[in-house]
Amino acid sequence: MAKEKQKRVPRSEIEVWSMGLVWVEAAEMQCARFRRISAFNTIARTEAGSRSLAALRTELRRGRNLPVLVPTVAMHMQQRVERTFLLSAINNVFRSQDRLPEKPKTAMEEESVLKDLRNISEHWDEYGYSAKNIMETGHARDFFEIQEKLAGMRGPEELERFRRLAEEDLWAVFELPFPDSNEVWLSGIPLTRIEVWLIDVRQCLERALRAKGEQVLSIMESYVDGDDETPWPEERLRYRLWVEDMRQAPGLR
Secondary structure, eight states, X not given: OOOOOOOOOXXXXXXXXXXXXXHHHHHHXXXXXXXXXXXXXXXXXXXXXXXXXXXXXXXXXXXXXXXXXXXXXXXXXXXXXXXXXXXXXXXXXXXHHTTOSSOOTTOOTTHHHHHHHHHHHHTTTSTTOSGGGGGGSHHHHHHHHXXXXXXXXXXXXXXXXXXXXXXXXXXXXXXXXOSOTTOOEETTEEHHHHHHHHHHHHHHHHHHHHHTTOOOOOTTSOSSTTGGXXXXXXXXXXXXXXXXXXXXXXXOO
């Protein structure tokens, strides 16, 4: 006789909120990583365009800051990977947010789009489960139309290239950047908006846990009981290591 399928029991609110804090940290980390690789790729694509132009106009080859950064296949792959991990982390934050008694004031209006983008990136091997699914949302349609207009403004060749990309790989269309040097975009959603929302969710989760009588450690407190009370040594090293990694990585020119 076949075993009965085990009934799935939701975890307690305290467990969900505690894990929610873990996923907020993961999402903030991925925002930083996605921001960095996006900036690298944007500059690299610009420099590739400068090299192409300088091939025709040799007078443009003067100056100290030569356009040497190449938009490598490796960097393109990394941006897609960091994006996928970010979407996955954001989706898990949504799951913890759904169990909160108090919803964040900065709740993401684009929640459905982000969830659809995550599902598409997770099920990349399933035939028929493509980026066309998200075209049903108004946000996705607006994003597509903006990108099409931007391509048209750059000339008929760029417009044709855009339409060919949309036909062959619609998913790649939603990876195209917006022309704003002060912002990084996740499918037309400003990354700073996501980062502000994550701060709000973290605070809501912490308040919910404290209301249940749970102790909430500061992000830089020691995870080992009693460690912060030991008197020696007086000076300690405390890392939010992914932040340190971002600081130590080579800067952009």
